[in-house]
Amino acid sequence: MFAEVLFIAFAALSVLGAMGLILFRHPMKGAMSLIVTMISLAGLYALLSAKLIFVLQLIVYAGAIMSLILFIIMFLNIQDNDLPVEEGRFLYLAGGIAVIIPIASFLIKIVNGLPDSQVTIVGNGFGGVKEVGLILFQDWLLPFEIVSLLLLVALIGAVVLAGKRRLVK
Amino acid sequence: MIHDYLILSVILFCLGILGVITRRNVFTVFMSIELMLNAANLAFIVFSRVHESMDGHVLAMMVMAVAAAEAALALAVVILLHKHKGKLDTNVFSLLKG
Numbered sequence: 001m002f003a004e005v006l007f008i009a010f011a012a013l014s015v016l017g018a019m020g021l022i023l024f025r026h027p028m029k030g031a032m033s034l035i036v037t038m039i040s041l042a043g044l045y046a047l048l049s050a051k052l053i054f055v056l057q058l059i060v061y062a063g064a065i066m067s068l069i070l071f072i073i074m075f076l077n078i079q080d081n082d083l084p085v086e087e088g089r090f091l092y093l094a095g096g097i098a099v100i101i102p103i104a105s106f107l108i109k110i111v112n113g114l115p116d117s118q119v120t121i122v123g124n125g126f127g128g129v130k131e132v133g134l135i136l137f138q139d140w141l142l143p144f145e146i147v148s149l150l151l152l153v154a155l156i157g158a159v160v161l162a163g164k165r166r167l168v169k
Numbered sequence: 170m171i172h173d174y175l176i177l178s179v180i181l182f183c184l185g186i187l188g189v190i191t192r193r194n195v196f197t198v199f200m201s202i203e204l205m206l207n208a209a210n211l212a213f214i215v216f217s218r219v220h221e222s223m224d225g226h227v228l229a230m231m232v233m234a235v236a237a238a239e240a241a242l243a244l245a246v247v248i249l250l251h252k253h254k255g256k257l258d259t260n261v262f263s264l265l266k267g
Contacts, residue, residue, distance in 0.1 A: 007173065011173070018184040021188060030196070041207055044214075048215060052230075053214060053226050056233060059209070060237065061203075066239045068220065068240055070243075084193045086192070092191040099177055100183045103183065107182075108179055116247055127226060131223055132226045132227060132230075135226075136230070139227075143231060144231075147231055147235070154237075159243035
């Protein structure tokens, strides 16, 4: 099946990108591999026939947020000797894996307890802009307004934080 | 089908936790948080596809908005701390310690 092959390819790419994020020492390389993860997740959303979220993932996550992070990393001009010394990084990583594996096996056990539904065929309009927009502006109107308030708070906070003049010593 | 997607989501979430607890670079920690948000988004979309209702899509959009707000604020704080200390180490940023 074509969809299974695509799923395996996108899943492998996203896991590889995530591993690159936590293994690369320089944050620029980590951000590049996180972009790989974001784009392959967008492909997975397209496989799940979530058209609007697919587009939003590409534009908002892989486009806006990641370019903001890359811009800040380039703006700070991080050299190799600016990076924190992480000598015992692989030791910490081994310890972290030892902590994570019980949690992960617990979560996977929960997932396996769920009923595995067959692949159903959804209608042509599933996940389109119009359908999601109708739900967003009817059932989810109050959370939508609260999110707009949150974005306003973030805007004001970012201006207050980053626009502050440095005190003269 | 649903199990594969959910297990992928669990794996991505655990990799994000690993990045947060093992790395000391503040950018890597921040991007690991973004990775965890993405894993949660994937779970939302999968359940929305299984139940054939689009509420999960709306929730994923909310998570994206929260991630954008978080990115703006966190990067502003990182710029301030870098100006203040000149370092990117999370161990250095213990300003609130009493």
